[in-house]
Amino acid sequence: MIKNIAIAAALVIVGANADLVEKAKEAGLKPIPNSISELLKVIDNPKNPITKGKIELGKKLYFDPRLSKSALISCNTCHNLAIGGDDNVPVATGHKWRQNPHHLNSPTVYNAVFNVRQFWDGRSPDLEDQATGPIQAPVEMAQHPKVAAEVVKSMPEYKEAFEKEYPGEEITIKTIGKAIGAFERILVTPSRYDDFLRGDKKALSDEEKEGLKTFIKVGCASCHNGIGVGGGSMQPFPLFGKYKYANLGDFKGNKNGMVKVPTLRNILQTAPYFHNGATYDIKEAIAIMGENQLGKKLSEKEIDSIATFFKALDGKKPPITYPVLPTETAKTPKPDLN
């Protein structure tokens, strides 16, 4: 009898789990594919197919501060792969300690491949294109695109790698962006959440399952969905009421007032939050999202529960060997700190 009760209870839990996976799928939540061929379908770019050589070349460029005007700032400075793929400061800070004029916060590069558009205003269609932006932005790496190309071309090892990976293509800021983009495409971080969506009932704790339920129930998943748990659409912000930190920065979204929904993968590693880095407090961020995007005041219990679910979104980072970069030559343009 006791045994039967235990079995019945187990079946109820399994049933509840099955329901939850079903509900998650209905809500548009999808796992990162765990076979390489399926994964490639969602991360590869037909116009710049991933190869081992491109990944290696792109990694070098990603970590190379000599692409910047000062030779001190690399992609990795603001999108630091050691700390969640972003920086820790509210506002992106670059060349000459200049800060983003719209008080924009550096978004994470991890899982950015799942974003439908790049940049907070979605002005860039893909990672290859996006990567060319910060290299040139006066408040970021501040480099002239021609000088960036000259830096790369001045080092034979880079030149040979480009000739091999992009035969017949001139080395320009565009090909540099392509190589960096190829590397960024592999920066995906599968987590216990993906295991759960694929049917591993024990991958999440009961509290995390409860959190996922709440996340779906209150409506978060209406925007934070897809493989990226976000990144799939542009939305008005705020949609309801007045955003508490509206006075921080002057970013108004794209020309239609739309802002890219960020991925929530590794969200606990990417404080401060929002496009303007207004708060380091994930619970405050959840509360604000409830008010401004769902038009409802979430209870403390709901907020706690959603924050607990977020633990399951902490993913496994791809191991990265820190590159040894080619040495400058006499032809390499000299850094300019001004």
Next chain:
Amino acid sequence: MIKNIAIAAALVIVGANADLVEKAKEAGLKPIPNSISELLKVIDNPKNPITKGKIELGKKLYFDPRLSKSALISCNTCHNLAIGGDDNVPVATGHKWRQNPHHLNSPTVYNAVFNVRQFWDGRSPDLEDQATGPIQAPVEMAQHPKVAAEVVKSMPEYKEAFEKEYPGEEITIKTIGKAIGAFERILVTPSRYDDFLRGDKKALSDEEKEGLKTFIKVGCASCHNGIGVGGGSMQPFPLFGKYKYANLGDFKGNKNGMVKVPTLRNILQTAPYFHNGATYDIKEAIAIMGENQLGKKLSEKEIDSIATFFKALDGKKPPITYPVLPTETAKTPKPDLN
């Protein structure tokens, strides 16, 4: 007969090689030991014995920008392990884009373990002590030492690692320096030059052997000797005549006017040269050293020959897996960009 001539010629070359190795040893040049036990004798610190755990912890801290006031600058920013263990700019540039007030250039961290003292003025006795300096310097990482310790203590993963590696020791800027120092001690880069000194006659090209001969003959090895090919002593600079770039910066050495002789390992990767980063041109640097430290005008042939030898000092870097750092907690002090 032809065969005999060939053998005789080969013997002459072997003899010349044997002589050169002998001469190099007489001049005080020493290879990096190639057995772990012998290597440990020259890199370990009895007051902070190297362990695998300390290396891993120190590596994390070395790459962790959150030790800086802004959370944007790590040890690796100026001593970048991807590009020769230094930066590429003439003058060290840090917090708020401030530059070293004496126009000092960031020296390489690779093989710094072989330096008898640390910093250009030799004010620090070892790497453990040195590492605490830039974290606090207002022109570098600009962090208050107590805040650096709070940052580390706020993250359980760091706390546990310190408890394991430094049991009973409080986490302070000093213990942080110890862990970073332990990591830096393994940053040695054996090269073909070491193979040659150990008897591998083919490790250097004939031109490089000629360069090594010149290097010894003209007197470079009187200061650039030991395992570090430099780093073993403090010397007056200049010793003869007037230093061409004396107007660049106000660094006058230590209280006795002495300046640390830098290592020449990987010298072709660490432009710009001198304590003030005055020139990117290795040949100009060699010429100036001849005039100012040896009191002689080196011929173009001698300069070329020495520069050719320097290729043999390009070493093999230890492979480094880029760390995934602990995540901040609510207790982690917030970055301050000001």
